[in-house]
Amino acid sequence: MTDKALTLKRKFAETRFKIYGLASLFLAMVMLVVIISSMTYRSIPAFTNYGINLEIKLANEFIDKDDLDYRGIIRETIFSLDSECDDRKCRRSFSKLFSSGAAYDLRDALEEDESLYEKNFNFYILFSDDADLFYKFGIDKNLPENERRLNDQEILWLEGFQEKGLVEKKFSSNLFTNGDSREPEIAGVLGAVIGSMYTILITLIISFPIGVLAAIYLESFASKNRITDFIEVNINNLAAVPSIVFGLLGLALFINFFGMPRSAPLVGGCVLSLMTLPVIIIATRASLQSVPPSIREAALAMGASEMQVVFQHILPAALPGILTGTIIGLARAFGESAPLLLIGMVAFVVDIPQSVMDPATALPVQVYIWADSPERAFVAKTSAATLVLIFLLIIINLAAVILRKKYELKW
Amino acid sequence: MVTEMDQNVNIDDVDTKMEKKSLIHCTDVNVFYDDKQALFNVDLNINEKEVTSLIGPSGCGKSTFIRCLNRMNDVIETCSFNGSIIINGQDIYDPEIDVVELRAKIGMVFQKPNPFPKSVFDNVAYGPKLHGRFLNKSDMNNKVEDSLIKAGLWDEIKDRLNEPGTALSGGQQQRLCIARAIAVDPEIILMDEPCSALDPIATARIEELIDDLKVNYTIVIVTHSMQQAARVSQRTAFFHLGNLIEVGDTGKIFRSPDNEQTEAYVTGRYG
Numbered sequence: 001m002t003d004k005a006l007t008l009k010r011k012f013a014e015t016r017f018k019i020y021g022l023a024s025l026f027l028a029m030v031m032l033v034v035i036i037s038s039m040t041y042r043s044i045p046a047f048t049n050y051g052i053n054l055e056i057k058l059a060n061e062f063i064d065k066d067d068l069d070y071r072g073i074i075r076e077t078i079f080s081l082d083s084e085c086d087d088r089k090c091r092r093s094f095s096k097l098f099s100s101g102a103a104y105d106l107r108d109a110l111e112e113d114e115s116l117y118e119k120n121f122n123f124y125i126l127f128s129d130d131a132d133l134f135y136k137f138g139i140d141k142n143l144p145e146n147e148r149r150l151n152d153q154e155i156l157w158l159e160g161f162q163e164k165g166l167v168e169k170k171f172s173s174n175l176f177t178n179g180d181s182r183e184p185e186i187a188g189v190l191g192a193v194i195g196s197m198y199t200i201l202i203t204l205i206i207s208f209p210i211g212v213l214a215a216i217y218l219e220s221f222a223s224k225n226r227i228t229d230f231i232e233v234n235i236n237n238l239a240a241v242p243s244i245v246f247g248l249l250g251l252a253l254f255i256n257f258f259g260m261p262r263s264a265p266l267v268g269g270c271v272l273s274l275m276t277l278p279v280i281i282i283a284t285r286a287s288l289q290s291v292p293p294s295i296r297e298a299a300l301a302m303g304a305s306e307m308q309v310v311f312q313h314i315l316p317a318a319l320p321g322i323l324t325g326t327i328i329g330l331a332r333a334f335g336e337s338a339p340l341l342l343i344g345m346v347a348f349v350v351d352i353p354q355s356v357m358d359p360a361t362a363l364p365v366q367v368y369i370w371a372d373s374p375e376r377a378f379v380a381k382t383s384a385a386t387l388v389l390i391f392l393l394i395i396i397n398l399a400a401v402i403l404r405k406k407y408e409l410k411w
Numbered sequence: 412m413v414t415e416m417d418q419n420v421n422i423d424d425v426d427t428k429m430e431k432k433s434l435i436h437c438t439d440v441n442v443f444y445d446d447k448q449a450l451f452n453v454d455l456n457i458n459e460k461e462v463t464s465l466i467g468p469s470g471c472g473k474s475t476f477i478r479c480l481n482r483m484n485d486v487i488e489t490c491s492f493n494g495s496i497i498i499n500g501q502d503i504y505d506p507e508i509d510v511v512e513l514r515a516k517i518g519m520v521f522q523k524p525n526p527f528p529k530s531v532f533d534n535v536a537y538g539p540k541l542h543g544r545f546l547n548k549s550d551m552n553n554k555v556e557d558s559l560i561k562a563g564l565w566d567e568i569k570d571r572l573n574e575p576g577t578a579l580s581g582g583q584q585q586r587l588c589i590a591r592a593i594a595v596d597p598e599i600i601l602m603d604e605p606c607s608a609l610d611p612i613a614t615a616r617i618e619e620l621i622d623d624l625k626v627n628y629t630i631v632i633v634t635h636s637m638q639q640a641a642r643v644s645q646r647t648a649f650f651h652l653g654n655l656i657e658v659g660d661t662g663k664i665f666r667s668p669d670n671e672q673t674e675a676y677v678t679g680r681y682g
Contacts, residue, residue: 223488294525300486301519302538302591303511317528 195360202269211280247339283325518592526576582613
């Protein structure tokens with residue numbers, strides 16, 4: 001009787017435990033789905049842009065290719081839509097509806113296809129963010145005019161374009177091909193992505209060899225004494241130091257003392273290396289320790305030197321763990337923003353960085369900058385940039401899984 | 412002239428009839444782990460081309476002793492050695508000696524089969540490659556085949572040379588480890604309880620193999636099984652609490668040992 005009761009009790013406890021596990025897993029999945037889907041939903045407007053197709057008339061005009069007033073051409077073209085608008089105030093209000101990036105787009109188009117200089121052609125001019133948002137979400141006309149982003153006249157114009165069927169919605173490639181901008185419709189994440197890549201590359205180059213070699217030395221060669229114990233305690237402590245502290249260190253050491261350039265991925269990479277190093281060392285040591293000692297003995301007994309044992313047997317066997325640890329450390333560095341703020345990688349950088357010395361920002365910092373911007377169109381942009389960040393992190397983690405599977409040894 | 416020739420022949424005859432020549436001379440071997448002494452003044456000579464087994468209860472120092480013979484104790488930081496072990500007239504604890512070269516002449520097989528997580532072929536080829544021998548591909552193939560034949564494994568796995576060594580059965584893995592050890596043509600093979608992780612059939616195969624190998628190699632084997640010691644070895648050394656109690660012909664040790672402790676152990680009264 002009591003035996004039976006005990007069995008029942010044990011089985012009940014097991015079932016209960018299983019249910020707890022499933023419930024927490026389910027909760028985690030739901031959270032993930034909620035975050036990703038709300039992010040995706042909010043980012044949808046960022047992937048499209050409204051614009052207008054207009055004919056640019058360059059035929060029969062004298063053109064000086066070196067000194068062409070692109071802005072003037074665009075202005076002339078858009079004013080052809082409403083010939084009554086000829087005073088300064090009206091013109092300013094009218095041109096506010098179109099993106100200031102249109103002139104650059106025109107320049108790029110002309111540079112790409114020189115034959116366009118001599119003819120009339122249709123050109124897609126982007127609307128500015130306010131006009132774009134009007135087409136996407138409409139506007140509350142009951143609000144007093146001075147509390148709206150668009151006044152009555154501007155709304156009339158925009159409705160007019162739509163009635164004439166001139167308005168066209170296109171995929172916003174700017175988001176992926178441009179650097180940052182004050183104008184939401186031409187701002188993109190490419191500069192930040194490249195900046196992040198450079199930063200991570202520097203982090204990898206610095207922290208991977210140093211971390212792995214330090215771990216191998218500590219694990220296989222260093223004699224056990226007070227100094228190595230002290231070093232070990234310090235490494236474990238470093239892994240727990242808040243990242244912003246590394247930012248302060250980077251600012252004081254790399255920029256103020258060594259005089260390295262501000263805002264550069266080089267410095268960002270150095271700072272993130274300091275942060276990633278302990279993670280890599282700890283992961284590497286753990287995976288070196290997990291290699292069975294019998295392999296070491298076998299190789300030693302065959303007459304391999306200590307170094308041959310490490311590099312021919314222990315390291316290959318520990319490689320999957322080392323790579324996983326490294327990539328997880330790098331993924332953490334990739335999503336890090338606090339230390340980068342301190343070394344100036346929070347700057348407004350329009351140009352796409354060409355080298356590790358160029359001023360750049362990183363993707364998480366770009367998210368922060370956009371989230372902080374007042375223009376409403378940046379709300380969607382922020383979500384889109386976050387999605388890009390999550391997507392890149394998924395790729396990095398996937399790489400970790402693939403590498404681990406590839407190098408995993410069967411015992 | 413003729414007399415001299417005769418004399419030579421006579422000497423040869425005497426040599427073969429005489430007791431086997433001893434290859435390893437250990438004198439006054441003391442080993443410490445930190446302050447704890449594991450071996451006390453062990454004096455032991457090991458004969459060439461025969462099997463010497465080391466028996467004794469757990470913790471008696473027999474494994475420590477066998478690991479002294481190829482200086483595997485060097486890797487244990489707390490372990491210190493004094494005394495002398497002379498192999499082929501050379502003191503292996505001479506600071507001038509290169510441990511790598513020493514270990515190339517002395518193969519070792521461990522308690523648990525420990526093939527490298529590589530293919531069967533690479534496992535056997537590892538030693539020769541490490542010591543820069545048989546760089547020619549066909550030479551290497553021959554060497555691998557030869558070693559596997561000697562280890563009695565060739566017929567079973569000649570079609571599986573590219574499979575990982577760790578995929579073989581326990582007994583096959585242990586024979587693979589023996590093949591790996593003999594691929595570098597050692598003079599001596601040390602075996603530290605080579606059958607303790609194997610079933611009786613695999614054990615029997617290894618014992619047969621040891622019997623075949625003693626023609627070419629000097630074998631020292633640590634074993635917990637007294638039957639095994641009786642079956643495979645010509646000489647037996649009994650260790651107890653770090654002391655070498657008695658050494659002699661296996662038959663004598665098991666039938667009429669001089670020492671009471673030895674008798675108590677081999678008859679199963681303790682240990």
